[in-house]
Amino acid sequence: MAEFIHSVMLDVDRCTGCTNCVKRCPTEAIRIREGKASIESRRCIDCGECIRVCPQKAKSASYDRLEEIEHYRWKVALPAPALYGQFDNLESVDRVLNGLLLCGFDDVAEVSRSAEFVTEYTRCYLRRPDIVKPVISSACPVVSRLISVRFASLCPNILPILSPVEYAARKARRKALNEHPDLRDDEIGIFFISPCPAKVSYARQPIGVEKSAITGVLSIRELYFRLVGTMKQVAVPKPLRRSGRIGLNWASSGGEASALYNSKYLAADGIENVIKVLEEIENENLSELEFVELNACPGGCVGGCLTVENPYIARVHHLRRSMTVAQTGISPEQERDIPRQYLWERPLTESSVLKLDDDMDQALKKLAEIKRLGQSLPGLDCGACGAPSCHALAEDIVQGKAHETDCIFVMREKIREIYRTVSQLTGREQEGGTKP
Amino acid sequence: MTLHYDIDGENFQTAGEASANVKKVLRQLGISTDIIRRVAIAMYEGEINMVIHANGGVADVAITPDRIEMTLEDSGNGIPDIALAMQEGYSTAPENVHELGFGAGMGLPNMKKYTDEMKIESTVGVGTKVFMAVNLK
Structure with missing residues (x-):
């Protein structure tokens, strides 16, 4: 199917990257990418919730003049x-x-x-x-x-x-x-x-x-x-x-x-x-x-x-x-x-947009990976990564649309690890270096 | 792939959350709407039963490329006569539950109708275990 055209527009200058719209979207179609809201077109159903909820009034509807x-x-x-x-x-x-x-x-x-x-x-x-x-x-x-x-x-x-x-x-x-x-x-x-x-x-x-x-x-x-x-x-x-x-x-x-x-x-x-x-x-x-x-x-x-x-x-x-x-x-x-x-000329049909993979074995593997990742994320659903929930982030990671370190808690843990490693190394160096 | 759910007892507001989640997962797997519908209804009926009769319980769903298996286990009063409980329209749900629109006596019959395999093990005073499977192939 051709790319869906939607009626929701984003004023990039006004968007502060807050997660109000992300959290409210009923089809989890919105993510914050590089500090700005972006809509996955195939998921959007044009409900207008994001327009209603945006505190910056950055979202608006497009229509004819x-x-x-x-x-x-x-x-x-x-x-x-x-x-x-x-x-x-x-x-x-x-x-x-x-x-x-x-x-x-x-x-x-x-x-x-x-x-x-x-x-x-x-x-x-x-x-x-x-x-x-x-x-x-x-x-x-x-x-x-x-x-x-x-x-x-x-x-x-x-x-x-x-x-x-x-x-x-x-x-x-x-x-x-x-x-x-x-x-x-x-x-x-x-x-x-x-x-x-x-x-x-x-x-x-x-x-x-x-x-x-x-x-x-x-x-x-x-x-x-x-x-x-x-x-x-x-x-x-x-x-x-x-x-x-x-x-x-x-x-x-x-x-x-x-x-x-x-x-x-x-x-x-x-x-x-x-x-x-x-x-x-x-x-x-x-x-x-x-x-x-x-x-x-x-x-x-x-x-x-x-x-x-x-x-x-x-x-x-x-x-x-x-x-x-x-x-x-x-x-x-x-x-x-x-x-x-x-009468309608053609019936309403299923959209496959939520499908993880066309191959069921692959989809099952992805699902297992989402479950595993979901358990490793903090479960706070804070939205700081730009996804509406930890589960949604796990799905994005498995679909190659996000990275684990988009989670600030995972990131903090990684930085601590690096810090520990570095301080162990420098400590050892200092030990070696300060010997008279 | 296995999914595990804790079903809260006596909470009609949240009853149905597990089956809604199973539905979401099956949709992600690209399973046909007809199968999803059957699994969801069977699962929902099982969930509601545990809420009404057993103060909740646990549900485990195992998904393979061949079939979907649901196991629902509770430590409620148990079913004294399973054959009788399987009859359409037979219900032991209390009056207040009927007023909520539940307890039509279609739970177990629907679970059987929508699945390819169904087994009930129940011991009075100990609890009930319901196993259901829907074939994908």
Whole structure:
């Protein structure tokens, strides 16, 4: 597989080589090398924990700038459901959508509306007799990547339906081509207004589909102040909103699962909780469940690290009151097939990144060596060597990526040994030399 | 390659740590997900059993290119009737354990179902030793 492109950037000048990100990374992808943090690309799942935890603010997410949209003749904004929760006293979704048009977009396509279709198709999917349960939501790309790296046995549980953003992007692209026959496909720019950097990586390396219909990913945080300004310029917003409460609820943890009208569900958020739940599913401890919604960010998408508002404040209660439940026009009881174009084109597969060696005999030897080395290290997990734990250092040493003396305690012992040897030698020399 | 784990008794929060670790090791060895899943479930059930019934114990896992062998040993009350305990749905877990979602009587049957070989030796008042193996070839 080609080198993975990620969305996490490091400001080398700001990085002090502290080990906060190293310790927090759920896939042990970060090491300090020569005083600076470095990410092993194939292990990174784009969860954004390192961005959140960095005290120096040396880590940031890369995303497209608003100017980028100018390269396209027809520009469409795809606002994430989490966008609406970022404003104080927002009276209508329409104000946001109109504000986006004033930012330079020619059209808007609400991801919340697509989410309602995904909800409908998920209900259809859950009725299929031949599926592996509990079905795990595939909307959060971090969770899908985590499963392929650490919980590969759960690949068949993943919901093989397009994520709301991919669904919205494809629909928006088709709509633009239909309504404007003079446009070429490459003249259409579909831009997601994202709460998280994982979607930046997703657009470049999609999961489940060969190619994403998303052109670029903008951050809620960067667009925010611009948008607040244009929203104020809107006197009477044009009615553009086509989604309902269900779509909006997708922004927070539990929104996707509760919309399925199926009480056998679980929703968990925050990467640590997600890992625990996946562990439980693998142990077949949650087999009574039909659907599991997992969001890597605390609180769900509203907790993404490209948002402005605290996830527990960013709520859309007041907006929901005046809204219909959903506007897909599909009744919940309606039996229907999921159109093929809304299904994944390829299944989620196992990533072999944690494998020590392709040859099992070699891998066993390496494992034994890791165990032996692990016992010789102090077991303090201090992180001074740049690895998250003594065990991780032992793995790095065996894989040829680190040296035993990267451990300051091993180093101190070696220096003492040298000192003892030297002092014995010089002592002997002195003894010999001072004899009259 | 052998791995050794001490399983704490009456601690449902940490129960499952040994099987999670075994899973990690097997993934590093490049073992297929299906085998990993079987080993992990069998190991997890064994671990939970020791937590519920025996105030913990020890687990040893031996890995060779041919098979994975798990030996779980405790000094709990022992199993008076092993054939009965092997029946699906039979459980002697206390009520408070049922409330945690455990004790469905599927532990031993699952351990048998997911492994290629399983042996139980138990003496009432002395303890129980469970041996399980999953073949790789």
